[in-house]
Amino acid sequence: MRYLLIIIFTLFFLPGYSLAEEVKFVQLSDVHLTTKPGNAGGRMLTQSAQLLDDAVKQINTLEKVNFVVFTGDMINTPDKKLLEKFKSVANKLEPNWFWTLGNHDVNAAFNKKKFIAEMHQTKSYYSFLTNNFVFICMDGTIDTIPTAHGEFLPDELQWLDKELGKNKDKYAVIFQHYPVVEPFHSSSHYVINAKQYLDVIDRHKNVVAVMSGHYHAARINKRNNVLHVSTPSLVQYPNAFRVITIAETPQGLKFNFEFTPTKLENIRNQSRLQTRSAKLHEGSKSDRNTTIILTK
Incomplete structure (x- = not known):
């Protein structure tokens, strides 16, 4: 027994030994914050600030959250004052928060350059490390013309390729507004160069998930062997966000x-009644709550 205790102590406490890695984060998408009244097609825009406040309060009650990420369409129209309002609410989050650009966040007037300056960054795509994970925030927005299509430019895809290569010893999770594997077909929302994007991640075995929004589904x-996760809109039914825990296990990488x-049930019920194809947006039970193990 004494020798067993010595072995356990050695394994767990000597330098160089690391416990199984785990990370927990929250993904919110398509907040569409606005100060203008009027709802549209189930989008509860008039109540967008209330919905965001509720989400922030709920998140702040959660334990051991490493960070929060907003996957685009944080604001409903590109506007500096609206972005400032969004930041003032998001800054109430206790965990650190990150972001990716969506098509409602920028346009030709309030373009990417102006947006990222307000966020005190130099690029619209970037990465950060947590435990044995690299998290990559991508930008597929087109700010020169009004469009819901996404496109990832060659320079950004080259950067992604290098970022994945230099972090090949880490699990890679990618955040972006636009899914490259559609949750359902849309002739107006797809990524123009999805094939080129997929070619990049297919070259790297460390990619485990691509997490997006945009389709409100x-x-x-x-x-x-890569999870493509679409998260619905906070402002439209099912008016929800995701809490994701990823952990190393003997069986593989476990996603929960x-x-x-x-919690604003009246707003959620109104949105459900006004949303066409509510079931399409909410998905199946396993699209909402599930546990998946990837073997890498």
Whole structure:
């Protein structure tokens, strides 16, 4: 018994030994914050500030959250004052928060350059490390013309390729507004160069998940042993965000997805009644709450 205790002590406390890695984060998407009244097609824009406040309060009650990420369309129209309002609410989050650009966040007037200056960054795509994970925030927006299509430019894809290569010893999770594996087909929302993007991640075995929004729908698909996770809008039914825990286990990399709707039930019910194809947006039970193990 004494020798067993010595072995356990050695394994757990000597330098060079690391426990199984785990990370927990929250993904919110398509907040569409606005100060203008009027709802549209189930989008509860008039109540967008209330919905965001509720989400922030719920997140601040959660334990051991490493960070929060907003995957685009943080504001409903590109505007500096609206972005400042969004930041003032997001800054109430206790965990650090990150962001990716969506098509509602920028346009030709309030373009990417102006947006990222307000965020005190130099690029619209970037990465950060947490435990044994690299998290990559991508930008597929087109700010020169009004469009809901996404496109990832060659320079950015080259950067992604290098970023994945230099972090090949880490699990890679990618955040972006636009899914490259659609939750459902849309002739107006797809990524123009999705094939070129997929070619990049197909070259790297460390990619484990691509997490997006844009379609306001809950879906979890798997392609080439990579999870493609679509998260619905906070402002439209099912008015929810995701809590994701990823942990190393002997069986593989374990993903636990928890679906967290707003507590503002009246607003959520109104949105459901006004949303066409509500079931399409909410997905199946396994698109909302599930556990998946990837073997890498």
